[in-house]
Amino acid sequence: xxxxxxxxxxxxxxxxxxxxxxxxxxxxxxxxxxxxxxxxxxxxxxxxxxxxxxxxxxxxxxxxxxxxxxxxxxxxxxxxxxxxxxxxxxxxxxxxxxxxxxxxxxxxxxxxxxxxxxxxxxxxxxxxxxxxxxxxxxxxxxxxxxxxxxxxxxxxxxxxxxxxxxxxxxxxxxxxxxxxxxxxxxxxxxxxxxxxxxxxxxxxxxxxxxxxxxxxxxxxxxxxxxxxxxxxxxxxxxxxxxxxxxx
Amino acid sequence: xxxxxxxxxxxxxxxxxxxxxxxxxxxxxxxxxxxxxxxxxxxxxxxxxxxxxxxxxxxxxxxxxxxxxxxxxxxxxxxxxxxxxxxxxxxxxxxxxxxxxxxxxxxxxxxxxxxxxxxxxxxxxxxxxxxxxxxxxxxxxxxxxxxxxxxxxxxxxxxxxxxxxxxxxxxxxxxxxxxxxxxxxxxxxxxxxxxxxxxxxxxxxxxxxxxxxxxxxxxxxxxxxxxxxxxxxxxxxxxxxxxxxxxxxxxxxxxxxxxxxxxxxxxxxxxxxxxxxxxxxxxxxxxxxxxxxxxxxxxxxxxxxxxxxxxxxxxxxxxxxxxxxxxxxxxxxxxxxxxxxxxxxxxxxxxxxxxxxxxxxxxxxxxxxxxxxxxxxxxxxxxxxxxxxxxxxxxxxxxxxxxxxxxxxx
Numbered sequence: 001x002x003x004x005x006x007x008x009x010x011x012x013x014x015x016x017x018x019x020x021x022x023x024x025x026x027x028x029x030x031x032x033x034x035x036x037x038x039x040x041x042x043x044x045x046x047x048x049x050x051x052x053x054x055x056x057x058x059x060x061x062x063x064x065x066x067x068x069x070x071x072x073x074x075x076x077x078x079x080x081x082x083x084x085x086x087x088x089x090x091x092x093x094x095x096x097x098x099x100x101x102x103x104x105x106x107x108x109x110x111x112x113x114x115x116x117x118x119x120x121x122x123x124x125x126x127x128x129x130x131x132x133x134x135x136x137x138x139x140x141x142x143x144x145x146x147x148x149x150x151x152x153x154x155x156x157x158x159x160x161x162x163x164x165x166x167x168x169x170x171x172x173x174x175x176x177x178x179x180x181x182x183x184x185x186x187x188x189x190x191x192x193x194x195x196x197x198x199x200x201x202x203x204x205x206x207x208x209x210x211x212x213x214x215x216x217x218x219x220x221x222x223x224x225x226x227x228x229x230x231x232x233x234x235x236x237x238x239x240x241x242x243x244x245x246x247x
Numbered sequence: 248x249x250x251x252x253x254x255x256x257x258x259x260x261x262x263x264x265x266x267x268x269x270x271x272x273x274x275x276x277x278x279x280x281x282x283x284x285x286x287x288x289x290x291x292x293x294x295x296x297x298x299x300x301x302x303x304x305x306x307x308x309x310x311x312x313x314x315x316x317x318x319x320x321x322x323x324x325x326x327x328x329x330x331x332x333x334x335x336x337x338x339x340x341x342x343x344x345x346x347x348x349x350x351x352x353x354x355x356x357x358x359x360x361x362x363x364x365x366x367x368x369x370x371x372x373x374x375x376x377x378x379x380x381x382x383x384x385x386x387x388x389x390x391x392x393x394x395x396x397x398x399x400x401x402x403x404x405x406x407x408x409x410x411x412x413x414x415x416x417x418x419x420x421x422x423x424x425x426x427x428x429x430x431x432x433x434x435x436x437x438x439x440x441x442x443x444x445x446x447x448x449x450x451x452x453x454x455x456x457x458x459x460x461x462x463x464x465x466x467x468x469x470x471x472x473x474x475x476x477x478x479x480x481x482x483x484x485x486x487x488x489x490x491x492x493x494x495x496x497x498x499x500x501x502x503x504x505x506x507x508x509x510x511x512x513x514x515x516x517x518x519x520x521x522x523x524x525x526x527x528x529x530x531x532x533x534x535x536x537x538x539x540x541x542x543x544x545x546x547x548x549x550x551x552x553x554x555x556x557x558x559x560x561x562x563x564x565x566x567x568x569x570x571x572x573x574x575x576x577x578x579x580x581x582x583x584x585x586x587x588x589x590x591x592x593x594x595x596x597x598x599x600x601x602x603x604x605x606x607x608x609x610x611x612x613x614x615x616x617x618x619x620x621x622x623x624x625x626x627x628x629x630x631x632x633x634x635x636x637x638x639x640x641x642x643x644x645x646x647x648x649x650x651x652x653x654x655x656x657x
Contacts, residue, residue: 051507074506074511075506075507076506076509076510076511076512077509077511079506079507079508079509080509084507085507087504091501091503091504093493093496093497093500093501093504094500095496095500096493096496096497100493103490103493104490104493104494104497104505104508105508110509110510110511111511111514112491112514112515112518115489115490115491115494115510116486116489116491118489118490118491119489120490160508164508164509
């Protein structure tokens, strides 16, 4: 099985500080992966590189069967290639309804002229309704996103990612600020998601990672420290040292 | 099956209806076609106001919907005016020159006529040859195309440079203002080819229609302005009510997020910037034949700031708000500055409204921004019973990204 995303030998420095140091990482299609690591390990920078927000100093990032390089593409082009990203803070368009939020995200031509001529078809409308149902917002289609609770906004954003029909999803701390019930719902959503596309979850919360029950990559100082099942990496002495501190 | 566009947007239907009634009323009251209770100059003022409303609509699209505070749209407006003014002045002068030369023994050659026109037009700036920019001035069709192409082209180039570098917010506003100022200063020069600070004049005289009185012409232009406003309103309403409108409002609220959805934010901004520049240019081309004169002072940055003030007072983010703001404030402005408003004697000074009007305008802008961020358009919300929750500006959600009080309207 070839990898969907292949990151190899990537380095990034900010003003001399090496945020990412010779990082190599790969993920196959339809794989769920958790990335953990202490603060400053380079988790967010890694996402920035893949989505085109940050350009690495060296290394390669390739995506898809044809191993297309992502480094020369803009953020929007990378998103159109099939990489979706969810930020830690729920970023939905609060001024617009849940249905409008989902409609914007629906997979469709993105150029201004095509969008200008776009008319909602019955298929689009039922797709939006399905998506809202999937993330538990079926009754809230007409509500403004700004009125939703924190957890509902997170789900709406996940719904928007689903609507994009991405091949790779990068999700930053999905469980932050959620109640226990909301966490369980989120876990189910992510596990379901991983059946159709590759999902990378960055998370601090070990308990949440345990629930996901997937392969774990531990980042430390901008490089991969360990990789394997959660059980395996928590036994790793390096990982224990990093997390508990060397004193 | 979805309801037709007008049924989904009843405010568009209402607006078009009110505009139609207003147009009929003005026609019936005009000197040329009715009972002559409105003076011709007032009909011109109303016609000009409709053009300003169209420019305000463009401003609302770029600022209220796309969130780009452009301080350059009155420059596009004035350029539109210059483009049509060149043809008006050329063709009108041509008539005069041809008539003057017809008394001679031998008929004047085309070259002599052309030379005569140039001397007439440019004598005032000490030149007697046509500059390059007047190359198409003889043709109404070509100049009308330039009304669209020059503001659109300028906006396209300027916008491409600015948006590509991801200049946003107040920096972009300053940049557009600098563009406006540079353009005005350039046109003030005598050798800019557009008669320096004299500008173009006599634009109210339509070539070939010298026997038609201004009474009729003023009503014709009023009709044209009303039609342009109606078309502009319907066009912009159609744009903002669909997915495109949804995308540009999303860009206004969080452009990084829109980028990660796969939309090229720069392309959308450029599209809206260029489209609104073209609309402003067309509005200007209808405005200046009614005003009769255009000079570089019309491009001063203050004009574009006024445009923003109108939209803010009327209520940005809703189209009828922009129209109401522009009509209300500009008509009030011409009343106050026309010397008809009674002065108020106070014990230490006299409030003479010609001077004090700008103070009043500035004050009301501050008050509207602070107390009624929805502007005059917000009255319609009150009327329909839509109320913002009074949350004293506290976020509605647990997060900094959550709605603020001012945004919480239905």
